[in-house]
Amino acid sequence: LANRMFHPEDSVIDVSGIPVGGKKVVMMAGPCSVEGRKQICRIAKEVKDAGADLLRGGAYKPRTSPYSFQGLGSDGISYLAQARKETGLPVVTELMSAEHLDEFIDQVDLIQIGARNMQNFDLLKAVGRTRKPVLLKRGMSATIKEWIMSAEYIMSEGNPNVIFCERGIRTFETYTRNTLDLSVVPIIKERTHLPIIIDPSHAAGDWKLVESLSLAAIAAGADGLIIEVHDDPENAWSDGQQSLKPERYAQLVNKAKAIAQVV
Numbered sequence: 001l002a003n004r005m006f007h008p009e010d011s012v013i014d015v016s017g018i019p020v021g022g023k024k025v026v027m028m029a030g031p032c033s034v035e036g037r038k039q040i041c042r043i044a045k046e047v048k049d050a051g052a053d054l055l056r057g058g059a060y061k062p063r064t065s066p067y068s069f070q071g072l073g074s075d076g077i078s079y080l081a082q083a084r085k086e087t088g089l090p091v092v093t094e095l096m097s098a099e100h101l102d103e104f105i106d107q108v109d110l111i112q113i114g115a116r117n118m119q120n121f122d123l124l125k126a127v128g129r130t131r132k133p134v135l136l137k138r139g140m141s142a143t144i145k146e147w148i149m150s151a152e153y154i155m156s157e158g159n160p161n162v163i164f165c166e167r168g169i170r171t172f173e174t175y176t177r178n179t180l181d182l183s184v185v186p187i188i189k190e191r192t193h194l195p196i197i198i199d200p201s202h203a204a205g206d207w208k209l210v211e212s213l214s215l216a217a218i219a220a221g222a223d224g225l226i227i228e229v230h231d232d233p234e235n236a237w238s239d240g241q242q243s244l245k246p247e248r249y250a251q252l253v254n255k256a257k258a259i260a261q262v263v
């Protein structure tokens with residue numbers, strides 16, 4: 001169903017009025033974690049002013065350690081909904097369990113399937129039974145074929161609204177958190193008709209690298225970027241080291257849009 005052979009034109013996915021795919025690049029931004037109502041509403045305004053089209057923020061967090069902050073859960077979802085009400089930005093957040101699907105259907109515009117759940121087939125089938133747009137992150141050790149098959153799991157249940165997201169893969173390199181694989185942009189575009197966006201933040205693990213990776217992604221033909229932005233990265237509850245401050249994010253958006261004009 002994702003195959004370009006049977007669907008030659010690019011699919012454009014409508015995320016609550018924001019088209020993903022097609023001509024324009026879409027900018028998603030926000031903190032790694034929702035830390036409170038005030039925090040997410042404040043950052044939502046900052047990223048909107050900087051040029052973002054969608055707000056990100058994790059409420060259910062897939063942390064490596066069970067002793068790390070696990071997210072605000074259901075409260076986090078309602079704070080995101082509040083930020084959306086105040087700014088008009090649609091929201092994207094990660095669904096970790098089908099148990100929470102009802103709450104996501106009501107309050108979330110784009111359901112993120114995280115890298116760690118890319119092959120959680122029951123979860124994929126559950127979101128496949130809805131019509132909600134799904135942001136399908138690439139597993140950190142998944143091949144491109146496996147990733148496309150995960151999209152098929154969602155689509156074969158009846159949901160055609162899938163957006164790919166490359167977020168870096170595990171390699172022998174340890175300098176960066178993951179290795180950003182930009183070759184997936186032309187490959188996914190050749191093999192499928194679905195949009196693909198890039199997450200340079202989780203690939204790099206370091207805010208200093210985020211701008212160059214972002215600009216390279218747009219030059220390669222990506223349909224958008226999802227970037228971690230925090231207004232107090234030093235004190236962020238998760239992923240502060242890879243989060244951009246709003247002012248730097250605003251500069252990045254301007255440069256990315258300029259490059260998008262010529263590709």
Ligand code: PEP
Binds near residue numbers: 114137167
């Ligand atoms: C995230 O977007 O906050 C996240 C946990 O991403 P990933 O699943 O790519 O690690």
Ligand code: MN
Binds near residue numbers: 202
């Ligand atoms: Mn994060």
